[in-house]
Amino acid sequence: MxxxxxxxxxxxxxEPTAVVEKPQSGQDxxxxxxxxxxxxxxxxxxxxxxxxxxxxxxxxxxxxxxxxxxxxxxxxxxxxxxxxxxxxxxxxxxxxxxxxxxxxxxxxxxxxxEQFLAVDPSRKPFVILMVGVNGVGKTTTIGKLARRYLDDGLKVMLAAGDTFRAAAVEQLKEWGQRNDVPVMAQGQGADSAAVIFDALQSAKSKGVDVLICDTAGRLHTQDHLMKELGKIRRVMGKVDDTAPHEVMLVVDAGTGQNALAQARQFDQAVQLTGITVTKLDGTARGGIVFAIAEEMNLPIRFIGVGERAVDLRPFDAGTFIHAVLPVETD
The missing domain is CATH 1.20.120.140 (SRP54, nucleotide-binding domain)
Known part of the structure; x- marks a missing residue:
């Protein structure tokens, strides 16, 4: 230690205090x-x-x-x-x-x-609404989350709520095929709230444990699109008045302080319950995690440090500190 x-x-x-055990070589x-x-x-x-x-x-x-x-x-x-x-x-x-x-x-x-996202078994399905701007790795994060929950033995469904880009629906379907997970989708231009409404109804009827809902990437400055997220929340409430159970913002660490601006605006629009910070492996701006922690006071659920599913990792404060500012042993 x-x-x-x-x-x-x-x-x-x-006062001096033991915080975290230094990982063994090759372990982390x-x-x-x-x-x-x-x-x-x-x-x-x-x-x-x-x-x-x-x-x-x-x-x-x-x-x-x-x-x-x-x-x-x-x-x-x-x-x-x-x-x-x-x-x-x-x-x-x-x-x-x-x-x-x-x-x-x-x-x-x-x-x-450091607050792990635990799936509440009394909420079935446990609904995760994913939000964020374009290009932050939101859809990829959804695929990795699906893999994680499948490995935990849970039944997972995905909802292709990003109907603005046809490529987004296809990308989500690819993740679904790769993980053998059903994907509820409609055509490009379909109403996003309607897609997610249908997916939630289907998930309830099929006994799905976790429903992960994609949404269209949008700039945090686009008021009309931010309001659409509020509509999605309201529509979910018609099926399950407790849903969504997690509203997760995905931000790209490489955008630096702009990620913090995104977090503020999305939180105002849809009341975030968690944040995932992606692409930490490709940037020198990983300090944005500290800025988000200081100003947002929200759980950092996961960090993304690579392309593989296992590279989406639950946020651990001690391990993170050791990674960015190593502590020398006595």
Whole structure:
């Protein structure tokens, strides 16, 4: 195990605490998958090791590094305020204390968002409504989720609610064929809410455990399309007044702070219950996870770090921190 400084439960001060067991070699390649973000934050090591004392220049350089890694202003300000307070009170006394303190604050920021998406067996089907802008990997994420739930022994159905693009329906059907999962679909231009309404009725009659509903990708600035998502929710309620049970936003980490803007707008339109962050393996902007955690206060359900189904991983705060800012053993 390794120890880093964490906030005491009382909120007063920092104390060393074991957070997560360092993964064994070959067991979890997340740090390798997130090499670009990891490299972006690696300059912290050089800053700290090259300093003889904690001064304003060092703290300013740390702040700049966090902002460059796309943590955003709010998350960076929170971390730096805590760090400066620790320095002032003597809890962070030497440069060697700085990195564990930063790691601790990063962990404290994202740990509340580590909430696994558990399928409630009393909600049958358990309905997941997937939303997001074009190109974030939403349909691919649906296919990977279907594979996960099938492996858990659950009966899954997909609803092709993205009727705007014919290619989206075909892509979802391909995932359905690959996983031997039924896909409810109509023709291009069909009413999305009607497709999902029919799918929910069918899923109930067939005893499906999980219904995953695709929706058309839309810009968060397109008010009329955002209102359509509200219509989909209302139509679902005519079949099951508790549905949807999860409204999951998919964002592309590579879009940086724009992903946060998307999260704000989609949450306002459809009351999100979870977020999945994709394409973390191909960007240096993985710090957006911290920005989302700080400002949205929503569960981060999954992170995407590759093309395979197993590369859609439940979000684990400790493993994520180790991947982006490794902790050295004593």
């Amino acid at each position: 390794f120890s880093i400084f964490r906030r005491k439960k009382s909120g007063d001060g920092l 390649p997340l740090e390798a998958r997130m090499e670009r973000t990891r490299s972006n934050l690696a300059s912290l090591f050089g800053l700290i090791r090259g300093s003889e004392s904690i001064d304003d220049d060092l703290l300013d350089d740390i702040e700049t590094t966090l902002l460059t890694a796309d943590l955003g202003v709010a998350a960076t300000t929170r971390i730096m305020d805590r760090l400066r307070d620790g320095v002032k009170r003597g809890l962070v006394a030497t440069p060697a204390d700085v990195l564990p303190a930063v790691q601790a604050e990063l962990y404290a920021l994202v740990e509340p968002c």
